Amino acid sequence: MKRLSLFIALLLLAIGSQVTSAQELPNFLVIQCDDLGYGDLQCYGHPSIKTPNLNKLASQGVRFTSCYSAAPVCSPSRAGLVTGQTPTQVGIYDWIPGGSPMHVKASEHTVAKLLKSAGYQTGLFGKWHCNGMFNSPKQPQPGDLGFDYWFATQNNAAPSHENPKNFVRNGKEVGPTTGFSCQVVAAEASHWLEDINDDGKPFFALVTFHEPHEPIASPDDLVNTYPDADKRGQALYYANVTNMDRAVGSLMQTLDKLGLADNTLVLFTSDNGPETLDRYPNAWRSHGSPGPLRGMKLHIYDGGIRVPGIARFPGKLDAGIESDVPVCSLDILPTFCEMAGVEIPADAQLDGTSLVGLFRGQPIQRAKPLFWHYYRAYDNAKVAVRDGDWKLVALWDQGEVKPGAAYQKGDYSKIKDAKFTAFELYNLTEDIGETKDVSADHPQIVAQLKKALLEKYDQATANAPDWFAEAN
Template sequence: MQRVLLLFTLILMAAVSQTASAQQRPNFLVIQCDDLGYGDLECYGHPTIKTPHLNKLASEGVRFTSCYSASPVCSPSRAGLVTGQTPTQVGIYDWIPGGSPMHVKANETTVAKLLKEAGYQTGLFGKWHCNGMFNSPKQPQPNDLGFDYWFATQNNASPTHKNPNNFVRNGKKVGPTQDFSCQVVAGEAAHWLKEIKDDGKPFFALVTFHEPHEPIASPDDLVETYPDADKKGEALYYANVTNMDRAVGSLMQTLDTLNLADNTLVLFTSDNGPETLNRYGSAWRSHGSPGPLRGMKLHIYDGGIRVPGIARFPGKLEPGTESDVPVCSLDLLPTFCELAGAEIPADAKLDGTSLVGMLQGEPVERAKPLFWHYYRAYHDAKVAVRDGDWKLVALWDQGQVKPGAAYQKGDYALIQGAKFKAFELYNLTEDIGETKNVAAEHPEIASKLQKGLLDKYDEATKNAPDWFAEAR
């Protein structure tokens, strides 16, 4: 009997120890904005827009000055964050209209799946945009890709950010909501943290605001704080960013109230660069700024892909610091999995790298350069790689296709048969605006990066799906 009691006691102690260990694992809160430019925040140098809560977050953590999204357009960027892979590799070539055959396939490895398997609770709140047949059994939904709980829209908040009516919660339509989209999303995330999530498990929450993507709507009291913004739609845009900042503040307050802040890694970022003013009918409010960068949304130059990046991890990241180390949303999956002790499958084709070494002040070692591809980018620059200070841009030789027009029949052949007519090399440390092509001055560097770019392009496109062929 004593041996039985001893064995029971040891088993109980082991279970308690495992539970305590699980509770010590960090939580992860990722906040991703939509079309927020590199220069749109006060702490990134915007002269007018007020973002006090994000200023505070930056003062409590690290502000990254070389933080990149996975793509210069929304759906590929989001697919890259979720899978840790170059979006082309998983077949997300462009933004996904409703009804499109494009989607992140159910068999893809995702950060939510891996963390869930490791005992995390997972939640998605906001814009999904990783499938065309949203809330339909015809394509995988957020729960099929690892999210226990989801409150989302397929694409934009509709009809505007004010009182949107197109949210779906765990497969059921929500109907009209009361408030601006970022507050609705932040409120749902807070409700999940307070009332639904299992307190005995760590969590991963992906909060994806619709702001400041069109169609923009902003609170009157915030619009009135920008009386000097005299261009059409300018005050609406500035107020929209400030309203999003308010929502970030409410999320940080929720973490404080629940005593979760000290063990939560918070990352704030954007899906791509800022929208071009008047690119389409309702874009008259799009007054976003790329700061000193070249290009904007839909460009493969840095204005399309370099975005704000703020991380706070108390006790691990030095408060009030700045880092120019190139990091990317593709890095989140391997970083979170290493911190959580989650196993990554040996056959996972990840393009990101773990940033955990940064917590100990170690350099980030990448097995391959950062890589971007967007075949509908503005101008001829369609592919790029960055390795340290250097960025190589490839100009394709197949004629121009309409930027941002979405994936169409015939596009697969363009992607598979791409030919490149020239390569541009930039030293981003010396030339952040990509104004001087120095390929002729540094032929060895250009040649090395060119090989890496072409090799990765071949790898990314080799098994990428032809959606219209698969739909037949």
């Protein structure tokens, strides 16, 4: 692939700053997978998994090698994408079990709300996971957060990816569906594009596949294409990723059939790194790969937060491009709003940065480094910032809190009162695997990033809600 200069890397993201009419406004299609690892795609170097449609998508646009999610676990990552804010700041501290009081509040500015205000049609298809009381008037639902049309589940497809029974369409339970979840979701999104939305208006579609999160189920014809897999669980996982790739291909065919491809920015990514094998009983099929990165899902190291990222905008981006410019799902909201000519409210406390300035030959100007916090991350490494080549990891004094156990009573004080006792510094350009802590060699960089990290942590936790106190 051709290497990409800073200016050209995100040229596609600058298109909308000078548009003047609804017909000229770009469409947006974001595809987000669940637990797809940085190394899980063929175009990211996986030696076995076949992903021809995503290979094609990458060949038609830009493949990011420093693309980040907002968090190393699902609900915070999704909340970050829709709000453009550090998830802790909006009170989404961990994955959200059914019945939890935790939710994205209706008062938040979301990308769907803001685009809708500019005349966009907005649709959500797949996994929601931004509230605990799904499809209940007790908490905001996707429709309350800006989605005109929604076809979603609270969390995973159940009982598995095959013939799921737990979808809700615009507040009404759908009942049993036929097929695998990614195809069910892609078919619903295609139906919306073809038959429901107004083709005179631009659209924003957020497609959130359940794959390859457990409980995994995959088509036999694809499982049988991996006879050399070491275990059946491995073959099921590989086939699951390939099945998701098929669903991506069907969405691209829909765009082509409707003549929408040339004016649609497609972004493909994942919510976090891959699940750790056998972390819980159903995870025996979780054979995802972080590639060369350290850690996996639930880690604050890059294996938990650096994910695949592919962008395509035909005619507005050179094909076959590779970029190592650090970008994040938090950047989606400000970038889309600038492209659509939408003014961001003055009270929005965004952590993402619009990438449109690159159109004018300027590097990305971040007011603050990229920031991540997950208080249940493995070991004591709970917070990190990245600025250019440098990443600073902060270790806290609370000891390890069981990873993946969900937010519980008593956790709020741990988050609010945390003190950070040690810091690790990595040069990610020279050491992508975060194997060598060079903090002793660069005290000035440590001091600079430590100041930014602690300031952002204080800001993120200052008004973060105590959900169990609010529920009483």
